[in-house]
Amino acid sequence: MQATPVTNPYLDELARLGLERHALELEANGFTVVEDALDPDLTARGLEAALCAIDERTGRRPDLATGEGYEGYWVWRYTLLKDPAFEEIVMAEKVLALVDYLIGQDCILSTFTTHIRGRGPSKEMPHGYLPLHGDDPQPHPGYYASTTVNICLTDVTEESGCLAFVPGSHKLARQPTPAERVLAGNDANTEAVPVVAPAGAAIVWPSQTWHGSWESPDPGLRVTLAVLYSRPHLQCYEMYRETVPEEALERNSPRFATLMGLDTNGGWNDNQDDWHKQWRDRDRSRYRPRVVGAGPRRVRGMFEEVDA
Numbered sequence: 001m002q003a004t005p006v007t008n009p010y011l012d013e014l015a016r017l018g019l020e021r022h023a024l025e026l027e028a029n030g031f032t033v034v035e036d037a038l039d040p041d042l043t044a045r046g047l048e049a050a051l052c053a054i055d056e057r058t059g060r061r062p063d064l065a066t067g068e069g070y071e072g073y074w075v076w077r078y079t080l081l082k083d084p085a086f087e088e089i090v091m092a093e094k095v096l097a098l099v100d101y102l103i104g105q106d107c108i109l110s111t112f113t114t115h116i117r118g119r120g121p122s123k124e125m126p127h128g129y130l131p132l133h134g135d136d137p138q139p140h141p142g143y144y145a146s147t148t149v150n151i152c153l154t155d156v157t158e159e160s161g162c163l164a165f166v167p168g169s170h171k172l173a174r175q176p177t178p179a180e181r182v183l184a185g186n187d188a189n190t191e192a193v194p195v196v197a198p199a200g201a202a203i204v205w206p207s208q209t210w211h212g213s214w215e216s217p218d219p220g221l222r223v224t225l226a227v228l229y230s231r232p233h234l235q236c237y238e239m240y241r242e243t244v245p246e247e248a249l250e251r252n253s254p255r256f257a258t259l260m261g262l263d264t265n266g267g268w269n270d271n272q273d274d275w276h277k278q279w280r281d282r283d284r285s286r287y288r289p290r291v292v293g294a295g296p297r298r299v300r301g302m303f304e305e306v307d308a
């Protein structure tokens with residue numbers, strides 16, 4: 001006699017990509033590192049795109065070796081659309097397989113943030129370390145709501161200010177207390193462990209796992225992308241469904257459009273004829289942000305012109 005085989009497309013995909021051990025680490029410890037999430041070519045293109053995006057925002061291209069002018073910890077939001085290499089990175093198949101396993105294939109991209117860590121503390125982070133925290137808003141539901149992925153575009157070593165994780169903290173389903181957040185000095189949380197990873201790796205965790213990072217003693221820069229995927233009912237941090245260009249949708253698979261939130265239905269405005277449609281089927285030019293004044297005016301209804 002043979003037992004009924006268990007079928008599950010998420011598990012089949014993990015098995016196809018050899019990621020079963022990583023899924024187990026996510027369950028047991030609350031984080032995992034996939035060393036070869038990106039190939040060397042995409043890693044190099046991603047790094048170049050990150051340096052160009054930073055240069056565009058600051059007018060100063062970072063020098064990875066000297067780190068001059070980029071001491072401490074730097075964060076640039078909403079960088080996905082700066083380069084098609086970033087689109088490939090959010091769609092990297094090993095990353096998506098683990099994200100899907102945690103929060104489902106209908107998840108959306110919440111933020112694509114570029115991070116740099118240079119030597120020492122900074123004005124915003126005078127004690128040098130990024131305190132332990134979870135990325136999820138409170139209260140936690142009884143399931144994973146979001147997944148955070150850090151893509152390493154340079155080696156992330158203890159000398160370059162690596163990430164700190166508290167194994168098992170994803171099961172606590174709460175934020176750390178102020179005392180539990182500390183990562184340096186006599187009061188440092190002794191449960192935090194260092195996680196290092198080579199360029200091209202993805203560090204993946206259910207967003208509620210407590211994590212932070214240590215001060216870097218090294219003059220060189222470490223460059224990472226912090227990519228947050230969320231279940232589709234959550235309010236995302238960045239405005240992709242309103243702003244993603246048609247060219248980006250055309251050059252990617254339908255799954256990319258799902259990540260951009262185009263399978264969601266919320267976000268209604270004065271239009272009365274398309275609120276029932278997914279964003280994929282709406283004329284997005286009719287959703288350009290504008291300030292709405294009070295007073296009567298005529299709007300197009302679902303079936304006819306009506307007085308508002």
Ligand SMILES: O=C(O)CCC(=O)C(=O)O
Pocket residue numbers: 115117130135148149150162163211212213224226227
């Ligand atoms: O880059 C770091 O040092 C910390 C990253 C982090 O906290 C995050 O991605 O949520």
